[in-house]
Amino acid sequence: MSFVRCLECPKCHATYSASEVHNLCHCSSPLLVHYDLERLEKTVKKEDLKGRRADLWRYWEFLPLEKEENIVSLGEGFTPIFTANNLGRELGFKHLYIKDEGLNPTGTFKARGAAVGVSRAKELGIKTIAMPTAGNAGGAWSSYGAKAGMEMIIAMPVDAPDLAKKECVVSGARTYLVKGLISDAGKIIARGVKKYGWFDASTLKEPYRIEGKKTMGLEIAEQFNWELPDAVLYPTGGGVGIIGIWKALQELKAIGWIKGPLPKMIAVQAEGCSPIVKAFQEGKKESEFFEGAQTIAGGIRVPKALGDFLVLEAVYESGGTAVSVSDDEILAAVKLVARTEGMFICPEGAAAVAGAQKLLTSGFLKPDEKVVVLNTGSGLKYPELINLDLPVLEKDTDI
Ligand SMILES: Cc1ncc(COP(=O)(O)O)c(C=O)c1O
Numbered sequence: 001m002s003f004v005r006c007l008e009c010p011k012c013h014a015t016y017s018a019s020e021v022h023n024l025c026h027c028s029s030p031l032l033v034h035y036d037l038e039r040l041e042k043t044v045k046k047e048d049l050k051g052r053r054a055d056l057w058r059y060w061e062f063l064p065l066e067k068e069e070n071i072v073s074l075g076e077g078f079t080p081i082f083t084a085n086n087l088g089r090e091l092g093f094k095h096l097y098i099k100d101e102g103l104n105p106t107g108t109f110k111a112r113g114a115a116v117g118v119s120r121a122k123e124l125g126i127k128t129i130a131m132p133t134a135g136n137a138g139g140a141w142s143s144y145g146a147k148a149g150m151e152m153i154i155a156m157p158v159d160a161p162d163l164a165k166k167e168c169v170v171s172g173a174r175t176y177l178v179k180g181l182i183s184d185a186g187k188i189i190a191r192g193v194k195k196y197g198w199f200d201a202s203t204l205k206e207p208y209r210i211e212g213k214k215t216m217g218l219e220i221a222e223q224f225n226w227e228l229p230d231a232v233l234y235p236t237g238g239g240v241g242i243i244g245i246w247k248a249l250q251e252l253k254a255i256g257w258i259k260g261p262l263p264k265m266i267a268v269q270a271e272g273c274s275p276i277v278k279a280f281q282e283g284k285k286e287s288e289f290f291e292g293a294q295t296i297a298g299g300i301r302v303p304k305a306l307g308d309f310l311v312l313e314a315v316y317e318s319g320g321t322a323v324s325v326s327d328d329e330i331l332a333a334v335k336l337v338a339r340t341e342g343m344f345i346c347p348e349g350a351a352a353v354a355g356a357q358k359l360l361t362s363g364f365l366k367p368d369e370k371v372v373v374l375n376t377g378s379g380l381k382y383p384e385l386i387n388l389d390l391p392v393l394e395k396d397t398d399i
């Protein structure tokens with residue numbers, strides 16, 4: 001049994017039954033899962049989490065599944081938060097942390113959304129899932145879909161990282177490359193959904209992926225022993241991660257597990273694709289399509305996010321900000337984190353590190369604040385990022 005009350009539209013507040021399959025609200029907004037938090041608060045205590053399984057399913061009561069037998073898991077979540085003292089010293093932070101989502105199955109935080117999304121789709125009897133992706137979500141959903149025995153149809157930009165393409169292919173997904181951006185892949189998928197009746201699992205077009213990503217927020221709270229950091233920096237593309245973390249913190253606050261001010265939520269984007277930053281700077285509630293989007297951090301190359309208004313709401317409500325960084329800064333941050341912390345992080349995570357650096361310089365972040373950067377994936381998924389120019393020795397040469 002779950003604690004889900006219904007699906008609710010954050011725009012027009014229409015409600016829908018969660019036992020039926022739904023995508024968007026009739027007003028075209030994403031739908032969010034609404035829980036019976038009073039009942040949840042009475043049923044489960046923080047202390048109950050101790051000794052539970054070390055993956056995201058430890059937060060069972062905050063998740064939308066009815067039956068445990070429907071869990072499709074590859075061991076996702078409960079990733080470590082590392083104290084990044086060396087990097088902190090280099091940048092000027094006294095309390096800098098990196099939550100390393102690269103340790104998830106399929107190498108990125110996308111495993112969280114896929115685990116919960118696929119599990120719930122299985123529970124609802126869905127057999128075929130279709131989605132556009134920047135790459136990593138496709139790899140994750142294909143893997144979980146394979147485990148669940150589902151048919152997966154994936155479309156991604158032709159220049160998406162090779163490894164993400166290979167993950168889809170090896171796990172048996174029908175994989176298409178599109179000469180365009182994720183937004184173009186999305187249009188192709190939407191036409192296929194109409195024609196063939198597939199289930200559309202595009203970012204925020206189904207309500208459960210965000211529930212999986214929400215667990216990053218639950219974990220940050222639990223791993224800091226319910227004493228929240230001052231700021232959370234998140235590399236923002238479709239925005240599901242940042243919206244999810246913010247949703248988790250709201251739910252925890254509502255049941256009294258956390259108190260006091262919530263962290264400033266900071267959306268970091270690439271200069272070559274920064275619709276949310278532009279909207280924030282103009283004080284707007286929604287973003288506009290960002291023309292000519294280009295960055296080496298493909299996961300945050302999303303010219304217009306369906307949930308942009310929710311991202312901006314989290315940023316405004318938390319007293320956070322939105323900041324963009326250049327591709328050169330991203331690449332420099334990949335190398336800096338590897339040299340100082342021994343972590344090969346993905347370019348998206350590196351964008352968040354570069355964002356932290358920028359905000360310290362601008363004075364928005366203070367040196368003694370507790371700052372958490374989300375590294376959303378492993379750099380091992382981006383082998384093309386680092387150029388090699390190594391000496392090749394003859395067999396009997398000395399160095
Ligand atoms: C590694 C990585 N980081 C960040 C993102 C952006 O995620 P979100 O949609 O939660 O903003 C993506 C999306 O593809 C990604 O692959």
Ligand SMILES: [Zn+2]
Nearest residue numbers: 009012025027
């Ligand atoms: Zn609505």
